[in-house]
Every structure is written in C-alpha cells, then in structure tokens.
Amino acid sequence: MAKTLLLIDGNSLAFRAFYAMHSQLERMKNQDGLHTNALVAFNNFLDTLVDPMQPDYCLVAWDAGKTTFRTEKLDSYKGSRQSTPPELVEQFPYLRQLVELHGITSYELPGYEADDIIGTIAKAGAQEGLAVTIVTGDRDLLQLVDENITVLVTKKGVTELETFDPAAVIEKYDGLTAAQVVDMKALTGDTADNYPGVTKIGPVTAIKLLKEWQTLENLYDNVESLKKSKMKDNLINDREQAFMSQDLARIRTDVALPIGIADINYRGADYEGIVPFYQMLNFKQQLAKLHAAGYGKEANEATQNNPAIKMQVITEANLAQVAALEGEISFYLETTSPNYHISEMVGFAIGNATQGYFVARSVDWLLTPVLSNLLTSPAIKKNVYNAKAALVLLNRLGIKLVNVATDIILAAYLLDTNTNVDDIDELAQQFDYYDVESDEAIYGKGAKFAIPTDDDILFKHLVNKVHAIDQLAPKVTAKLIEHEQLPLYESIELPLTHVLAAMEITGITVDTEQLRAQGSKLVERLSELEQAIYRQVGEEFNIQSPKQLGEILFEKMKLPVIKKTKTGYSTAVDVLEKLAPEAPIVEDILQYRQVAKLQQTYIEGLLKVVHSTDSKIHTRYMQTLTQTGRLSSVDPNLQNIPIRLEEGRKIRQAFVPSHPDWQIFGADYSQIELRVLAHITGDEHLQAAFKEDDDIHAATARRIFGLSKDEPVDGNMRRKAKAVNFGIVYGISDFGLSQSIGVSRPEAKKMIETYFEQYPGVDAWLKSVVAEAKLNGYVETLSKRRRYLPEINAKSFNLRSFAERTAMNTPIQGSAADIIKLAMINMQTALQEHGLQAKMLLQVHDELIFEAPTSEIATLEALVPKIMDSAVTLDVPLKVESHYGPTWFDAK
DNA sequence: ATTTTCACG
C-alpha cells in the first residue's frame, strides 16, 4: 500500500466551518466571549474525517496575508472580497492550535496562497509515489487532480465532501480534464477572485472551445481560423486578459519551500493534551466524548460517581421506602432493542433526586403492589424518556401508566425537530448534562451487544439515566414555556402519545393466508418475467442490480442514456418509461420491478412482522422524528401500503377486522393542505373556492387559464392546475413544475406568475414566511410547532433555496399534521364517551382507519367526519369523506 | 454504511 499524504486548505475550510455554523454564532462562545463556531465545526471535521483516515503525512496550509505574487500581478486580485468577519479572525490562532493538537503540522508562506503550498507538496508527494488527498472548499484546486491526487470538495458544511478523481472531474466539467480547468478559468474569469477572463464567455462556451482546441495556447494559435463572430472579436481583444487570468488561476507546483514531506509526519491526536484546550473553549460535548473514551478521567471522576445520587437496589426490605416516593418521580425501563412490542426488558430505575432512586433487573418488581400502584397513581407525576415506549412496555406487564408529566424526548423534539437522538446520553448532552454514559459504552453494539452481568455497572447506568430525566424535566419544560409551546406539548403531543400507544397495542389483523396466496401468484409472475428478460438479453444477470441493468441497457443494448446518478446510469422509472418505445424489454423490466416490490416489501416484508400470537401487525409510530410534525410509521411502515395501482392495492385485501361481522372504516380529509393554505394566507379567491365547495383544481385551472365561471375545464388543464397546486404547497419553482407536467420552463414560469396574480394572498404569504424564516431562523405551524432552518441564509444557492422551499412547505404540511393529531385525540375520547367498540387502528397523514362492528357503522359515519372536521375552526371549512368495507381494500 | 429505487401522503 502506498503511503498517504493528506493536504488541507486551512483558510477555505475555516470559512466553510464558520458559515456552516453561522446561525449559531452568538450562542457558541466560551467563557471569555470568544466565538467558537468555526472551531467546533473544524474540530468536527478533524475528528470525523482526518483522524479516522490516519494518513502517514498531513499538512494544513494557511494563507499568509493579503499580499501575494498574484496581487503583484493584478492589484485588484481578490479585491472584491469582503473582509473576513472579525468573529472568524479571532478564531484563527486557536484553529492552528487545534490542528497541532490533532497531530497535524500547520504551514504558511508569505507571498503565496495556501493553494500554492498544497500544489507544490501534492506534486512532490505524488512524485515520491504517495497517494495524495487534498481537502478544500474551493473548486479551483480541481486542476491538481490526477491519477495520484484526489481532491475532496466540501458539499455541505465541512463533513460532507464530494470526491474528485480524474473521471469525476471530466464528469463535472462535461468532458474537460483536470488539466483544462485552468484554461477554463482563463476564459471565464472568476468573480470571487476578481479576475476578468474573456468578455461574454461563460462555462458553456469555454467548455465548448476547450473541447475543440484542448488548450488556451492552441486556441489562440488558431483563433484566426474561427469563423467571424462577436465571440471571435472578444477572444482577440481580450487575449492579454485571458493569459493573465490563466496565470492567476494556475496553482503553483514549484514553490521553493523550506519544508518537505519528511517534516509533516502525522502524529495522531493528542487526546490527553486536548482536554485542557477543550475546557478552555468550553467544548462540553467533546469533553464528554473524550471522557467516555477514557481520557481526562481525573478531572471528571467526581461527576461519574456522583455521591449526590442516592441509589438503592430494590429488595423486600426497602420496598417501604419505594412506597414512600411522592410528588414527582422519574422512571426509566430499559430494553434490548427499540421495538418495544417485542424487545426484552433488562431492568428499570425509579425515584427522584431528593428521595433517592431504586433500581432492579427483574421487571417482576414492577408487578408488586408497591411499584404498580406508584406507576398507576394519578397523584404522582412521572417524568420519562419516551412515554409511548413506557406505556406499551408496561401494558405488556399489565400495568397502566398514569399521570405522565414530562417526556423529555417529546419535549426536546418540539423545542427543536433536529433533535434526532436515540439515547438519553445524547439528549442530555444537548442540554449540557454530561453525567450519562452512552449505551454503546455500556452495552456495546452489533455482535458485541451484551447486558453487563455486573450489577454495579448496569445499575449505575440505569440510575444515571433516570437521574438525567429527573434533572432535564424542569429544563425542557422551562424551554417549552419560553417557546410558547406548552399548549402544543400538553394539549396535543402528550395526549397523542397515549392515543398512539393504544393504537399500536391494538394493532391491525392480517389475513396471512390471503397474503401468501397473493405471494405465490407474484412469485410465478416474477419467474415468467425473469425468463422473458433473460431470453431477450441473451444472458442472465441480476435484474435488481441497477449497475448490471445499466450495463445491459446502455452498454450492451446501446440505449440512449437519459440520466446519470453519481455512481453510474440511472435506471429509475421515469428513465425506463422514456426508453420503453425503443426496446420491448424495458416494459418487462418495469413490470418485474413493480411485481418484485410487491412481493419483497409487501408480501414477504409484512408476513415477517405479523405477530404469531394474535395474527396482527403492531407498527410503531415515530412521534419525534419528522421535521414537519407528521408521524412516521416503522416496523413495518403502514403508511405506504400500495393504493395507486390496482395490482398493488390488492395487498389491502389482507388487512381485515379482528372479529367476524366487523368492518374496516376509513375517513380522510379532502385537500387538507390546500385548505390550510387558504386559511393561513387569507387569500380571498382560494378561500371562496373552498367556501363554495368547488372542485379546487378546476377552480385553479379557470383562474390560471383565464376561463369564465361556467366554461368547462378540460382534463389536461385540470391536470396542470393540480400540479401547480402541489407546487405551491411544496415551495414552487418553475423548473420543478416544468418537470412535473412536461412543459417548457418559461411556460411553467408564466403559469406560476399567473397563479400569483390570481391568488395575491398566497403570493404575499409565501414571501412573508420566507422573510420571517430569514429573520428568526425558524418557521411555525398553527399550533406553534417550530422548525429551524439554519440554511435559510446560506451562501450556497442550493442550500438556501432548499431552506426557502422548506419555509413555505413546513407551516402547511405541519399545520395539517397538527389538525389530524387533534382530531385523533378527540376521536379517542368520543369513542369512549359513546361507549363504542370501534377501535382507531391507523393514521396515514390525512386519514384515519378504524375497525368496528357492522352495527356501529352508521354511528361512525356521522361521528368520525364530525370530529375530524371540527378539530379546529379555520376560515374555510374542512371536508371529510368516509368509506367502509370488509377489508381495507374495500374501504374506498 | 451508503446508494438506488419505489411505495405512500
């Protein structure tokens, strides 16, 4: 194996690091007021990318100062750059220390930029046979790529990188080699570095010219032979500028450096030495990580064996003390896996800081009257981590958990939907609490997972967890109040947890015979299709491998390449549909894909998760996951059971009531997102359409195509208008719309403009919500559900645009989620109050699925829509439709 | 572990 050399563009990454965490700028300071955002992100980069790489040699190159040989050639070089923000400048000296502590040499040279240092060492290293990797945020360095030098360019933040080898450069620049990148810059110039290039030549023209003439020199040698054009004149006039730009763009690879490869050994991170540095910077999370790994123990020993935590192992002798717990307690029940319907329970801890904690391995203790009374008592508040898990687990033991006060994960999710943690330790760290070790540290992971046999280790861990819950509960509650989110928590999310737990526990019955019968038909069909495909191709291959399929279609059969993925040819449906007229085999492949999906995901997949004890599927609804406030469903996902195509829809025939002579009953909101849009935008025309119960897509079509009220709307117009309505909800772009309805981009643009003229309230609201996001850094739903959009002010067009679309979509999708959640809570209450046997089983974003005795159907047909459409009062009516039948398939 | 594809709202 060749030795490895890693070269890092310090300034460029420092800038990226600074802006990656720019939204946190004022929050991230140490005790002395030093900003630490770039330091945190840079440290993250070193930890996650450099340390694991373990290069043999490594260097971080920095720019030495403003004046370089380039500024001597062109006064204005980089002249248009705005000056470095002082909040970043103050971090530079510490960035260098950080680099040194990670065992990496820093280097700079007056008169040269970091690029030139990197270029010189890279070439020298490659010469010596090293495998060279360069990391930068600057695409200019791509000119250095060759078979020995790979360049990684930051894509998002500083930890998501895009890899460029020679082939990737050619791909990126549409056929240009890395060596031609300089000449391209010579022709196009660079606005960021402020050098000119040739007038009116952009990347497209530059690439075309260089493909024809290879080099700038060759192009100019032959410039007279070009046919007469404005471009030819520009080339001739700007000849001098072009060569000057080429000179500026070219990274030097021959700088006389006083250091060499031998001076830049990678020494590896000095974890002991880094502890005081992290302490100075107030890097609590990093310190916690180091501590878990065993570094800097002395400093933190006291917190781990916290003498203030009173704990006892439960025995008959101290049950009386357990019984004396009162007021507010915390409870944690540990499992071996996240699927609480089937996981093993390994122990629990209960108590509070003042009265102490009680811990045990055997959950049989929970069945003793003392403990079950505690859990069931309405007089005692319980704080937990993941209330739904606790509800379901205790239900398995026959215990009803009553009076849950604070669920710290649920609250943390409402405070910031980006809180996607699955352990208490990670959650605790987000609230600056570091006295819980990670589950991985205690239990191991993968094949090494094991519950410690040593009571001392397990019990301490469980007590640390329950104490963390106890400590965090008041903190998260205070934050909820600060965000004005207490009503959201208390009146929606926490009651919903109980409803969801009940739905999951009830489960939905599956007719496994029906599934199996469908499965054998599909298997038969699959083998027919497989044979037909092999016959046509003349060889056998794995149809399910996009790689092999791509080779067959685009290399062997030479079909036109419509779209590429980053790893090869795309063989997605939209591509195959375009190819279908060219080769009959494509239709077979599409069929094969469809049938294989049904068989693998829906027949086999579902059969795997049917509980043998009750022939039911018990999904888990993820309540703290989505960025918008929707639920998601896992193990299995019951929110994506096929419906759009008839073949797939049949899967629903296997979902049946749990008793004979019962029915499956479903009710769904009609156009809930567009109704929410009409409400929050206050748009007069959109509201009028809903108040009159118009066909909303037809109404939109009339407006954007300028038809009168009575003129008929043809199907095509309605289809287009429907796409526009979707687009509005998604955060519209002309490109997206043009793709979805197959019109030209200008045409799509015109449609959007007309839409906004016709619905000015929508236009104004979309603008205002983006402005609000830019100002506050977050958007809110009707129920004050909050989503932070840290990239809303990003410099990258892509990231910023994405955040802008999200700002428009989230209040709409999220408010619709708020509404159905309220409806579910009210529904559960109504079913009880009416003494119905009917059970709510599933939620699929805008619909609810029930099972009920046939005798209750008439009641449900009145009750369910009533509850759903009155969950909230909007400026437009909500509309609900219901259906029922002997299976889910028939409830249509 | 990541990528691609495809199922749903």
Place this chain on the structure above:
DNA sequence: ACGTACGTGAAAATG
C-alpha cells in the same frame, strides 16, 4: 449562472 419540487421507510445491491 447556479440546479431543484415537500415529507417519509424498506429492500436490495454494493463498497
């Protein structure tokens, strides 16, 4: 000029 529709989960292939 940039390169895109919003939100999910699961299966299989592949690195």
